[in-house]
Amino acid sequence: MNIILIGFMGSGKTTIGKKLAKRLGYQFVDTDQQIELEQGTTIHQMFTYMGESFFRKLETQLLLRLHHVKNTVISTGGGMVTTESNIELMKKIGTVVYLKMTVEEIWARMKHDQSRPLLQTANPLQTIQHLLQSREQKYLQADFTVNILDGSPQKVVTQIIQSF
Ligand code: S3P
DSSP states (O other): OEEEEEOSTTSOHHHHHHHHHHHHTOEEEEHHHHHHHHHTSOHHHHHHHTOHHHHHHHHHHHHHHGGGOOSEEEEOOTTGGGSTTHHHHHHHHSEEEEEEOOHHHHHHHHTTOOSOGGGOSSOHHHHHHHHHHHHHHHHTTSSEEEEOOSSOHHHHHHHHHHHO
16 A cells, blocks of 8 residues: 655655654655655756756656555655646555645744745745645545644654544
C-alpha cells in the first residue's frame, strides 16, 4: 500500500510524511526534494530561471515514474493538484490524504518563509487566501481529509493511521 499526502504549503506534509513512513516501516519520498536532487538545484532557482510550468512538468513526470512503488509514503508539493491529470495519477499510486489547514494556521507558519517562490509577493496573506481558494476543491478530491487541529505531527500521524 502507498499513501500520498497533499495539501497547502506549510501543512507539514514532509514532516508528517517522514514520521508516518517511520511508524509504518514504509519508504519515504518527498517530490520536492526528489526533483531538487535530480535537477541539482532548488525549486526557487527552477521557478526563477525555468519558470513554474517547467517545474509542474517535472512533478507529473515524477508521479509517472512512481507508479510502481510499494509500501511508500509520498509527500507532494502544495501545487501538485494544479496539474489536472495529477490527482488521477496519485490515486493510481495509492490512497491520497489531504492535510487540511485554515488560512490562519497556514499564515502563522508561512509568514516568515522565504523559500516558497509563490509567496514572495507584496501581500503573501492575500496570496495564500487566493491560492487556497482556487485549490481547495482539488485538494478535496483526496480519498480522505485530515483536519490538522493541533500542531503535533505525531498526533496527525495517528489521525491518518486511524482514518484507514
Ligand atoms: C508549491 C509548493 C511547494 C513547492 C513549490 C510550489 C505550491 O511545496 O512545490 O514551491 O505551488 O504550492 P510545499 O507544499 O512542500 O511547500
